[in-house]
Amino acid sequence: MEQFGIVEGIAAPMPAANVDTDVIMPKQFLKGIDRSGLGDGTFHGLRFGPNGEERAEFVLNRPEWRTASFLVVGPNFGCGSSREHAVWGLRQLGIRALLGTSFAGIFFDNCARNGLLALTLDHDAVRSLTDLASDPATAKLTVDLPRQSITAVNGKRFAFDIEPARKEALELGLDGVATTLRFRDDILAFERDYLEQSPWLM
Amino acid sequence: MRGTTLYDKLVDSHTVRSLSEDGRQLLLYVDRTVLNEYTSPQAFTGLRQAARPVWRPQAALGTVDHVNPTASRRTTAMPDPGAARQTEYFAENCAHFGIELFDVMHKLQGIEHVVMPELGLVLPGTVIAAGDSHTTTYGAFGALGFGIGTSDIEHYLATQTLIYKRLKPMRVSVDGDLAAGVTAKDLVMALIRMIGADGATGYALEFAGSTIAQLSIEGRMTICNMAVECGARGALIAPDETVLEYLASRPRAPKGGLWSRAVDSWQSLRSDPDAVFGREVAMAAALIEPMVTWGTSPDQAAPINDLVPDPGQESDQGRRRDMERALSYMGLTPGTRLTDITIQRAFIGSCTNARIEDLRSAAAVARGRRVAAGVRAMVVPGSSSVRRQAEAEGLDRVFLDAGFEWRQPGCSMCLAMNDDVLHPGERCASSTNRNFEGRQGAAGRTHLMSPAMVAAAAINGHLTDPRSRAGV
Numbered sequence: 001m002e003q004f005g006i007v008e009g010i011a012a013p014m015p016a017a018n019v020d021t022d023v024i025m026p027k028q029f030l031k032g033i034d035r036s037g038l039g040d041g042t043f044h045g046l047r048f049g050p051n052g053e054e055r056a057e058f059v060l061n062r063p064e065w066r067t068a069s070f071l072v073v074g075p076n077f078g079c080g081s082s083r084e085h086a087v088w089g090l091r092q093l094g095i096r097a098l099l100g101t102s103f104a105g106i107f108f109d110n111c112a113r114n115g116l117l118a119l120t121l122d123h124d125a126v127r128s129l130t131d132l133a134s135d136p137a138t139a140k141l142t143v144d145l146p147r148q149s150i151t152a153v154n155g156k157r158f159a160f161d162i163e164p165a166r167k168e169a170l171e172l173g174l175d176g177v178a179t180t181l182r183f184r185d186d187i188l189a190f191e192r193d194y195l196e197q198s199p200w201l202m
Numbered sequence: 203m204r205g206t207t208l209y210d211k212l213v214d215s216h217t218v219r220s221l222s223e224d225g226r227q228l229l230l231y232v233d234r235t236v237l238n239e240y241t242s243p244q245a246f247t248g249l250r251q252a253a254r255p256v257w258r259p260q261a262a263l264g265t266v267d268h269v270n271p272t273a274s275r276r277t278t279a280m281p282d283p284g285a286a287r288q289t290e291y292f293a294e295n296c297a298h299f300g301i302e303l304f305d306v307m308h309k310l311q312g313i314e315h316v317v318m319p320e321l322g323l324v325l326p327g328t329v330i331a332a333g334d335s336h337t338t339t340y341g342a343f344g345a346l347g348f349g350i351g352t353s354d355i356e357h358y359l360a361t362q363t364l365i366y367k368r369l370k371p372m373r374v375s376v377d378g379d380l381a382a383g384v385t386a387k388d389l390v391m392a393l394i395r396m397i398g399a400d401g402a403t404g405y406a407l408e409f410a411g412s413t414i415a416q417l418s419i420e421g422r423m424t425i426c427n428m429a430v431e432c433g434a435r436g437a438l439i440a441p442d443e444t445v446l447e448y449l450a451s452r453p454r455a456p457k458g459g460l461w462s463r464a465v466d467s468w469q470s471l472r473s474d475p476d477a478v479f480g481r482e483v484a485m486a487a488a489l490i491e492p493m494v495t496w497g498t499s500p501d502q503a504a505p506i507n508d509l510v511p512d513p514g515q516e517s518d519q520g521r522r523r524d525m526e527r528a529l530s531y532m533g534l535t536p537g538t539r540l541t542d543i544t545i546q547r548a549f550i551g552s553c554t555n556a557r558i559e560d561l562r563s564a565a566a567v568a569r570g571r572r573v574a575a576g577v578r579a580m581v582v583p584g585s586s587s588v589r590r591q592a593e594a595e596g597l598d599r600v601f602l603d604a605g606f607e608w609r610q611p612g613c614s615m616c617l618a619m620n621d622d623v624l625h626p627g628e629r630c631a632s633s634t635n636r637n638f639e640g641r642q643g644a645a646g647r648t649h650l651m652s653p654a655m656v657a658a659a660a661i662n663g664h665l666t667d668p669r670s671r672a673g674v
Contacts, residue, residue, distance in 0.1 A: 015520065016524060016527070017400075017520060017521070018501075018524070020499075022638040023640070026640055031284025031285060031619075032287075034243070045640050074520070076400035076433065079433065080636060081334075082241065087351070104403065104433060105369075105404070106349045110351035110354075113351065163222065164222065165365075177357050177360045180363060183218065183219060186218050187363055198467065199463070200464040201233060201325070
């Protein structure tokens with residue numbers, strides 16, 4: 001998993017509520033057996049018209065935000081299907097962090113497993129960040145995970161909270177399975193007792 | 203010390219160790235999973251690349267459900283090359299790692315969340331995580347079920363655990379009797395409308411009250427299934443006699459002495475009387491009406507006799523914009539009677555509403571009548587067992603005589619990963635769980651409702667109150 005330290009980039013505003021994972025990664029891109037080729041699928045129905053032509057009005061098609069690294073999103077972003085393809089696709093499109101007031105639970109975990117920093121901020125901060133992102137002159141942000149802050153070009157700073165374990169995993173780019181297997185003996189001991197007490201689960 | 207909620211009891215009994223100082227982040231032991239062909243491939247590849255075995259292969263079951271065709275004659279053919287590759291790789295992986303598989307020709311194949319309960323694999327007090335958001339269904343049995351992504355499927359398969367953040371408990375109390383023609387589907391749709399599509403984000407729900415106690419297992423599964431549509435990542439109902447009765451005859455449920463021991467241990471699976479919930483919501487069953495969605499989020503719903511709402515009446519600017527966008531996508535005009543909305547497609551299926559009770563309620567509406575001209579109506583049973591049961595009861599004849607297609611099991615047009623798809627602009631009455639843009643096909647328009655309402659809409663050619671003369 002790619003490490004996340006200090007990342008500087010353009011933020012794009014995407015204020016709609018309840019942007020679901022069907023919209024982030026439509027079904028026709030779910031037929032693979034690997035993680036590749038999903039960048040084209042990301043927001044496909046919003047980015048492209050029925051004949052494959054770009055929709056000029058969609059924010060990520062506009063020249064100012066075409067290379068966005070961050071999305072300032074509306075509430076409940078990533079709701080719906082558990083498909084991790086949505087997160088793989090966002091990463092392949094070059095998105096490194098999502099800034100919003102709330103994220104759907106499965107999507108939030110999927111972000112953490114793939115080096116995509118999903119940050120939950122208060123309404124005022126997200127409103128300010130949406131305003132900054134909406135103006136190309138102020139859309140450039142620096143997201144500093146070690147210091148837990150977001151800085152705009154006008155000097156405005158936003159602090160954020162993040163659970164220490166998630167922060168560490170993102171900073172170090174840890175492999176979750178390898179990390180957990182350090183507790184192999186704990187799992188074995190737990191499992192032995194648990195199955196002894198509930199033998200109908202054997 | 204104050205009492206403990208059922209949710210916290212389940213998390214406590216499955217905590218291997220804490221992973222944070224406040225104890226909210228923890229290593230959670232997971233009893234069981236069910237795998238499908240589309241969210242599992244990359245997880246298996248990860249195991250292969252790291253040369254890791256599956257920790258407990260007997261605690262996993264594979265079933266093909268998302269990409270397979272549902273044509274009435276079942277064959278092994280997967281016309282779509284991607285689907286063919288996924289099902290082949292799935293079979294290879296299940297064989298390689300020693301996991302039982304129900305492929306499309308298997309007599310027990312079906313939608314994962316229909317198959318697991320009917321086999322008796324969902325037991326009270328267990329934790330079941332699976333690569334599908336509707337795993338919340340299992341709360342109907344007092345099991346903590348929740349959806350996970352592919353990375354977490356790999357983590358589960360390799361370690362039998364997940365890195366888990368404890369949720370806040372929230373109780374939804376529903377009391378009184380549901381009116382005739384009002385179902386569990388309407389109850390959960392009314393809840394989602396009331397608290398919003400993110401109303402339970404960060405929470406695990408517990409459903410309680412006299413209405414819930416009177417519901418069948420099928421009805422409880424419908425409610426827990428759709429709890430994820432208001433953001434809940436877990437939805438529980440304390441197990442009672444209804445659960446025991448359902449499980450006692452299931453082929454994979456414990457038998458004999460083990461059954462008695464299990465039943466004894468399940469007695470403690472309820473929230474203590476003095477347990478405190480992070481949030482409490484109450485609903486009066488008698489006030490719930492048959493519900494239908496008009497927009498593109500499950501909370502954009504209304505009682506069937508309402509009008510399409512007017513965004514101009516919405517004071518919140520963000521919500522107004524979302525409503526305008528939804529109505530434009532849905533091709534609807536504010537002020538239109540919902541019962542005047544005409545449809546071209548009708549779909550009865552999905553892990554929300556394709557169990558035997560659902561098919562019976564739809565067949566009761568369809569019996570002796572005909573699908574309206576210009577409407578294509580499909581019935582896709584939730585599993586091969588449900589299909590056989592329905593045929594034994596003659597429901598297939600009822601549907602076929604009325605002009606419905608009687609198809610083979612699968613997720614089908616709930617998410618349209620196979621060839622069951624809405625064409626652009628087509629409007630569908632659907633017994634499924636999501637009315638998202640493009641969910642049932644690019645530019646397709648979905649109205650969610652109960653299976654009986656789908657049948658009534660199919661017959662009348664427009665959305666219909668199932669309590670009206672036209673509905674019954």
